[in-house]
Amino acid sequence: MSTENALTNKRIKNNNNSMLRKTFFFLLPSLVILLIFFIGPILMTFLFAFTNMSLTGAAAQNIEFVGFRNFVNMFQDPSFKSSFITTMVFLILSGIIGQQILGFLLAVLMQNKNKSFRKFVGGTVMAGWVTPEIIVAFTFVSFLHDGGTLNQFIGWFGFEPVSWLFTFPMVSVVVANIWKGSALSMLMFQSALDNIPDSVNEAAKIDGANRFQRMMRITIPMIKNTIFTNLVIITLGTLGVFTLIYTMTGGGPAKATSTLPIFMYEQAFVNYQLGYGTAISLVILVIGIVISLLYIKLLKTED
Amino acid sequence: MLKKFLMISLLMLVITGLIACGDESDNSEGDSAPSTGEERVLKVSYPTWWEEWFFDLRDEFEAENEGVTVELIPLHDDVTTKQAMMMQSADTSPDVAVEDTFIINSDVNAGYLSPMDDILNDWDEWDKFEETTKQGVTAAADGKIYGVPFSTDVQGLWYNKVLFEEAGLPVPFEPQSWEELLNAAEVIKENTGDVIPLFTYVTKATGEATSMRTFQVLYSGTGSSLYDFDENKWVVDETALTDTFEFIDSVFQNDLGPSLSVASNSQVATLLSEDLMMNNKVSMVIDGNWVAASWREGRATPWPEALDTWGFTLIPTQFGQEPGFTSMSGGWALSIPAHASEKDLAAEFIKMAVNEQQQFDYVRRTGDMTVRTDVAVKEEYLDQPISNYREAAEMLSYTNFRPAVDDYPTVSTFIQEVVESVASGQSSPDQAVQEFENGLKRIVGEENVINK
Numbered sequence: 001m002s003t004e005n006a007l008t009n010k011r012i013k014n015n016n017n018s019m020l021r022k023t024f025f026f027l028l029p030s031l032v033i034l035l036i037f038f039i040g041p042i043l044m045t046f047l048f049a050f051t052n053m054s055l056t057g058a059a060a061q062n063i064e065f066v067g068f069r070n071f072v073n074m075f076q077d078p079s080f081k082s083s084f085i086t087t088m089v090f091l092i093l094s095g096i097i098g099q100q101i102l103g104f105l106l107a108v109l110m111q112n113k114n115k116s117f118r119k120f121v122g123g124t125v126m127a128g129w130v131t132p133e134i135i136v137a138f139t140f141v142s143f144l145h146d147g148g149t150l151n152q153f154i155g156w157f158g159f160e161p162v163s164w165l166f167t168f169p170m171v172s173v174v175v176a177n178i179w180k181g182s183a184l185s186m187l188m189f190q191s192a193l194d195n196i197p198d199s200v201n202e203a204a205k206i207d208g209a210n211r212f213q214r215m216m217r218i219t220i221p222m223i224k225n226t227i228f229t230n231l232v233i234i235t236l237g238t239l240g241v242f243t244l245i246y247t248m249t250g251g252g253p254a255k256a257t258s259t260l261p262i263f264m265y266e267q268a269f270v271n272y273q274l275g276y277g278t279a280i281s282l283v284i285l286v287i288g289i290v291i292s293l294l295y296i297k298l299l300k301t302e303d
Numbered sequence: 304m305l306k307k308f309l310m311i312s313l314l315m316l317v318i319t320g321l322i323a324c325g326d327e328s329d330n331s332e333g334d335s336a337p338s339t340g341e342e343r344v345l346k347v348s349y350p351t352w353w354e355e356w357f358f359d360l361r362d363e364f365e366a367e368n369e370g371v372t373v374e375l376i377p378l379h380d381d382v383t384t385k386q387a388m389m390m391q392s393a394d395t396s397p398d399v400a401v402e403d404t405f406i407i408n409s410d411v412n413a414g415y416l417s418p419m420d421d422i423l424n425d426w427d428e429w430d431k432f433e434e435t436t437k438q439g440v441t442a443a444a445d446g447k448i449y450g451v452p453f454s455t456d457v458q459g460l461w462y463n464k465v466l467f468e469e470a471g472l473p474v475p476f477e478p479q480s481w482e483e484l485l486n487a488a489e490v491i492k493e494n495t496g497d498v499i500p501l502f503t504y505v506t507k508a509t510g511e512a513t514s515m516r517t518f519q520v521l522y523s524g525t526g527s528s529l530y531d532f533d534e535n536k537w538v539v540d541e542t543a544l545t546d547t548f549e550f551i552d553s554v555f556q557n558d559l560g561p562s563l564s565v566a567s568n569s570q571v572a573t574l575l576s577e578d579l580m581m582n583n584k585v586s587m588v589i590d591g592n593w594v595a596a597s598w599r600e601g602r603a604t605p606w607p608e609a610l611d612t613w614g615f616t617l618i619p620t621q622f623g624q625e626p627g628f629t630s631m632s633g634g635w636a637l638s639i640p641a642h643a644s645e646k647d648l649a650a651e652f653i654k655m656a657v658n659e660q661q662q663f664d665y666v667r668r669t670g671d672m673t674v675r676t677d678v679a680v681k682e683e684y685l686d687q688p689i690s691n692y693r694e695a696a697e698m699l700s701y702t703n704f705r706p707a708v709d710d711y712p713t714v715s716t717f718i719q720e721v722v723e724s725v726a727s728g729q730s731s732p733d734q735a736v737q738e739f740e741n742g743l744k745r746i747v748g749e750e751n752v753i754n755k
Contacts, residue, residue: 055387056406057709060413073745078738079720146564163564250508253563254727255720269384271713272409 042285049279055272063275070279080280082255083263087239087287090174090259095238098178100230103185107193108215110186122186129183137247140176141165144248169249169256176244181237185230192226193219228299232292239288260284345648348376348386348397356668360656367655371648383712390415396642398649402450404439404634405511405715408707411442411449417641418447422650428658435699436674440636443707450636453657454671457630457698458520460484460616461580461588470494470586475614479623481524481550484587488559491586499585500559505551505726507719508569514715515631515705516590518722521547523703524620524629527755529714530706537714537747539740540755546621548725548732555726561585563727573597577604580613589618592695596670599689607689615691617698630702634674672699710747717742 052059052066074080106125110118128136143149144164151161165172196219204214220227242261245251251258251266258266260280268277345364349357354377361373376397378385383406389395390410402410410416423429436452464474470491478484488500504512522529527543530536554560561571568574572590576597579585581604588594592615598606617628637653639646655661659677666673667687672695673679685692705711721739724730730738744752 054413055384056409056413056415056712058412060387060391060415077745078741163562166562166564166567250567250569252507252567252723252727254724254729266716269381271716272384272387273713 045278045282045285048275049282051275052273053275053278055269055274057272059275060272066275070276071283073276074279074283079255079258079263083258083260086170086255086257087259089170090177090241090245090257091235091238093170094174094177094181095234096231098174099181099185099234099238100227102178102182103187103230104189106182106186107189108219110190111193125183125186128179129181131180133180133243134247136176136180137244140172140179141248144172165249166253169253173245173248173257176248177238177241180244181234185234188226188230189223192223196222224299228295231295231299235291235295236288239284239291260287342370342372343645343648344372344374345399345645345652346374346376346397347399347652348378348389349401350382351377351379353401353669356665359664360652360661364652364655368648368651373652387413387415390640390642393642393644396640396644398639398643398645399652400638400640402636402638403511404450404452404636405705405707406712407440407449407636407638408443409709409712410638412444412709415640415642416449416638417643417646418445418449419451419639419650420447423448423451426654428654431675431677433674433676433679435632435704436634439634439704439707440638450638451653451657452634452636452674453662453665454669455632455634455674456591456593456671457632457695457702458516458589458591458618459630459694459698460618461590461594462487462614462616463580463583463586463612464614465612466491466495466498466583466586475616477616478619479627480619481521481621483619485550485553485559488554488587489557492557492559495586498583499561499565499579500587501554502561502575502579502585502588502590503551503554504566504571504589505555505560506563506567506723507716508567509571510569510719511633511715512572513719513722515633517551518547518718519703519705520589520618520629520631521550523631524618526620526624528703528706530708531753532706534753536751536753537710537743538755539743539752541736541740544736544739545732548721548735551722551725552732556728560726566726581606581609583612592672592691592698593670595689595691596668599670609689610691615694617694617701626701628698628701630698632699632702632704672696710751713746714743717746 049070050065050067051063052069053063054060106121110121131139141148145151146161146163148164150164155161162168200218200222201214204218209217240261241259242265245257245259246262246265249257251262261284264277264280264284267273267280347357347361357375361375364373365371376389382401383403386397386400386402387406387410389397390400400416402416407416432452433455436455437448439455440450440452441448460476460478462476467474467476467487471494472487472490476487478487484501491498491500503517505517506513519529522543525540525543525546527538527540529538531538560566565571565574565579575585575588575590576594580588580594581598595609595613595615596602597604598609600607618630620627620629637656639649639653643649657675659675662673662675662678663681663684665671666678666684670690672692673684678684679692679696705715718739721730721735721742724738725732725735740752740754
């Protein structure tokens with residue numbers, strides 16, 4: 001009896017071990033890729049952020065550790081401060097308010113509508129999401145530039161053309177980013193809303209809860225985890241937006257749309273200060289982590 | 304069943320894709336590896352705006368040298384950045400690189416370039432190159448020569464005679480101070496229709512042009528300089544800076560300049576020569592002598608009568624003080640990277656590219672000024688249709704050069720930033736001076752800056 005038990009136990013253990021080996025084996029390719037393309041570069045970022053590495057000049061030949069000089073310079077640089085503020089404005093307007101709320105509204109309004117309507121609206125919103133970023137950028141440039149579609153359109157009503165990208169640069173890139181990104185939020189919220197059992201809503205209805213109360217007391221608490229996940233994804237995505245802004249405005253006019261990724265690019269590849277640019281990218285990473293932690297604390301999610 | 308079929312076809316597609324990719328990289332490796340047999344490959348990187356010229360150079364060099372293939376590596380934009388990255392390793396380095404003279408000194412200090420003294424001392428044509436352009440390719444650190452110049456230019460004031468006459472201004476226009484320039488712009492604004500009175504480059508999008516063709520042209524007119532070569536320190540001259548920024552400020556805050564959407568177009572140089580200047584939409588432009596070249600026969604927009612409309616004149620110093628006028632000169636050179644694998648061939652290629660015939664061909668195509676004394680005196684050169692080499696030669700006697708020191712490229716992009724913030728109204732001239740001083744100290748270190 002006992003020997004048999006021990007044997008089964010051993011077999012299970014063996015099974016577990018071979019299971020572990022198999023898991024490891026199948027995970028290996030992605031682990032290797034992660035190591036080469038993700039963890040390696042991150043470690044190098046930490047290293048180079050503390051050097052004076054440069055693309056040209058004497059510092060390109062003799063890389064030296066300079067301690068915290070890059071960071072001291074950065075925090076004294078008024079361009080860093082203005083880029084930080086620009087990034088936050090862009091993040092809050094286009095990411096948190098724009099994509100999140102618009103995506104949510106779309107999902108709510110599409111609930112229980114007929115199928116072809118859902119397909120049409122969903123498809124239209126998805127168009128922005130599936131289009132590559134560079135193409136979205138060029139589309140918006142030709143939509144907004146001096147002789148572009150929008151100016152032609154308002155011209156029919158007798159309005160003077162406006163240089164949208166120069167008069168309202170931030171609004172322009174925010175609208176473009178909302179157009180591009182709302183589909184993801186919409187999809188996430190759609191599936192979350194579909195997962196709320198009808199019985200809960202019906203019970204609340206019978207108890208006399210109105211639409212608004214049901215939204216605040218039932219729907220939102222029940223999709224809290226989705227809100228959190230979505231917030232984190234959108235925040236990290238928006239913090240890294242480069243192509244869209246760089247193509248549409250180049251960070252200008254002056255510094256009006258110069259977010260941190262653009263500031264980083266300019267320092268590293270236009271000013272040839274690779275070490276400084278790397279330090280800025282490290283700060284962007286830290287900002288992303290801090291904001292994510294903040295969300296966890298604010299929303300107190302369980303997972 | 305259908306699903307399975309789709310999956311399999313997808314898999315096949317991915318696999319063929321991967322194999323195709325593998326093939327491609329194998330091929331290119333075969334191409335670039337130093338060949339053991341008679342086939343030799345010379346890799347030449349070049350900015351695409353000189354494509355036709357480099358195509359011709361390739362054809363001629365291949366015809367003259369049996370068994371040599373010239374592999375051209377086109378650089379569409381960010382030329383200096385991309386080239387610097389390529390020159391970092393022997394695997395990617397070209398054998399011939401095109402260097403803007405402002406970056407040569409930095410690239411030498413970075414160890415990217417190899418000295419050419421031995422090659423040039425044995426070359427009987429080297430003494431035919433202008434002395435000033437030779438200085439531009441000599442490194443400050445070791446006094447060695449790191450490139451062969453092939454082009455230079457001067458900056459002047461282009462003015463539209465038709466619009467000037469329409470506005471009642473004198474033709475020929477010979478301004479003696481900045482004030483006369485601004486007054487003329489005011490008169491144009493009041494008396495002609497929808498015209499840009501005075502175009503200058505003022506945004507980051509126009510890059511080095513903003514720093515050199517606007518800021519440094521004006522700043523040199525105050526009589527001050529950005530760098531003190533006796534003390535080896537950068538200079539903050541508050542009066543000169545304030546006056547320069549005030550000029551830019553008054554142009555843009557009084558609507559005498561282009562709108563920012565025009566000024567921020569990185570292709571604005573083409574827009575100017577092929578549209579705005581041809582269609583009388585702009586009355587004055589501070590720019591290089593080569594602008595007229597785009598109206599020559601064989602270019603996109605030939606305009607044989609261009610110079611009846613457009614005059615080219617000297618830019619005055621601030622109050623007309625000595626020497627009365629000012630200009631800035633840039634230049635380009637062909638260099639051999641330190642990691643080049645075919646240095647002998649590269650030297651031969653460079654010598655051919657700047658020989659008398661090629662140099663004449665080059666200036667005829669581009670409108671740049673020649674760097675060779677034998678070409679400069681040719682009647683054919685001076686009397687080319689739609690050119691102003693006689694005026695340009697006069698400007699050359701007033702010209703200034705950019706400080707060829709290590710930090711210049713970084714300081715220059717910073718200057719572009721400050722100029723843009725003045726032109727867009729984000730900073731007042733006084734704020735801009737403060738920004739300039741703080742930024743300069745941050746970039747080069749406080750100990751390397753002196754106040755004047």
